[in-house]
Amino acid sequence: MAEDVFKALADPTRRRILDELTERDGQTLFEICTRLVTKHGLGLSRQAISQHLAVLESAGLVRSRRQGRYKFHDLNTEPLERIANRWLRSDRPESTP
Amino acid sequence: MAEDVFKALADPTRRRILDELTERDGQTLFEICTRLVTKHGLGLSRQAISQHLAVLESAGLVRSRRQGRYKFHDLNTEPLERIANRWLRSDRPESTP
DNA sequence: TTGATAGGCAAGCCGTGACTTGCCTATGGT
DNA sequence: ACCATAGGCAAGTCACGGCTTGCCTATCAA
Numbered sequence: 001m002a003e004d005v006f007k008a009l010a011d012p013t014r015r016r017i018l019d020e021l022t023e024r025d026g027q028t029l030f031e032i033c034t035r036l037v038t039k040h041g042l043g044l045s046r047q048a049i050s051q052h053l054a055v056l057e058s059a060g061l062v063r064s065r066r067q068g069r070y071k072f073h074d075l076n077t078e079p080l081e082r083i084a085n086r087w088l089r090s091d092r093p094e095s096t097p
Numbered sequence: 098m099a100e101d102v103f104k105a106l107a108d109p110t111r112r113r114i115l116d117e118l119t120e121r122d123g124q125t126l127f128e129i130c131t132r133l134v135t136k137h138g139l140g141l142s143r144q145a146i147s148q149h150l151a152v153l154e155s156a157g158l159v160r161s162r163r164q165g166r167y168k169f170h171d172l173n174t175e176p177l178e179r180i181a182n183r184w185l186r187s188d189r190p191e192s193t194p
Numbered sequence: 195t196t197g198a199t200a201g202g203c204a205a206g207c208c209g210t211g212a213c214t215t216g217c218c219t220a221t222g223g224t
Numbered sequence: 225a226c227c228a229t230a231g232g233c234a235a236g237t238c239a240c241g242g243c244t245t246g247c248c249t250a251t252c253a254a
Contacts, residue, residue, distance in 0.1 A: 003109065010106070077184055080184055087172070088177055127229090
């Protein structure tokens with residue numbers, strides 16, 4: 001549950017993927033692959049990204065919908081909102097200016 | 098920097114320590130040790146907790162002040178506020194009901 | 195139907211991190 | 225001065241996680 005969210009966020013590549021999905025939602029595996037390589041210069045295999053996406057999905061941070069031979073990935077921020085309030089429950093920080 | 102914050106939060110024992118410090122701030126190593134053992138039933142050595150505190154401190158999540166032979170540990174939520182706004186920047190979540 | 199595209203499964207390598215053990219330093223009480 | 229307390233340092237063990245490699249399945253286009 002929330003346990004997996006922290007482990008999912010522990011890896012920098014997975015955080016990059018979340019960044020990618022915030023910028024453009026509903027990307028496919030190959031799209032994420034190429035964008036990570038070209039924009040961030042990460043030399044990762046397709047399997048590596050696939051496994052990262054599996055971790056993110058089992059943590060509830062990413063939802064996937066299959067459509068034909070494509071599988072689109074959508075960001076889900078709901079688990080993030082919960083962990084944000086774990087140690088900041090008294091008052092939330094003001095949004096960045 | 099923020100990189101270390103995620104790695105620091107990845108371990109469940111370290112999150113327990115943060116929980117302990119939110120409940121009572123300014124605890125010493127032995128206090129945290131005994132409370133983790135008694136309240137949460139964790140059978141950890143003193144060194145383990147000490148190393149965890151070092152990780153939390155280098156991540157900026159814990160500040161320590163030495164006083165005589167005691168070393169008190171204080172929680173610092175400022176790094177948490179920043180990572181909370183990384184993927185939630187568009188709109189703030191409503192506080193938990 | 196065939197070939198190319200999009201993705202999945204499984205085993206294996208390897209580095210990093212968590213924890214222990216043993217010993218050392220320093221402060222404070224009596 | 226002496227001993228117990230509070231904490232630090234360093235090396236070593238061990239399991240888990242990230243990544244690769246190789247092969248397999250499924251969908252679309254020609």
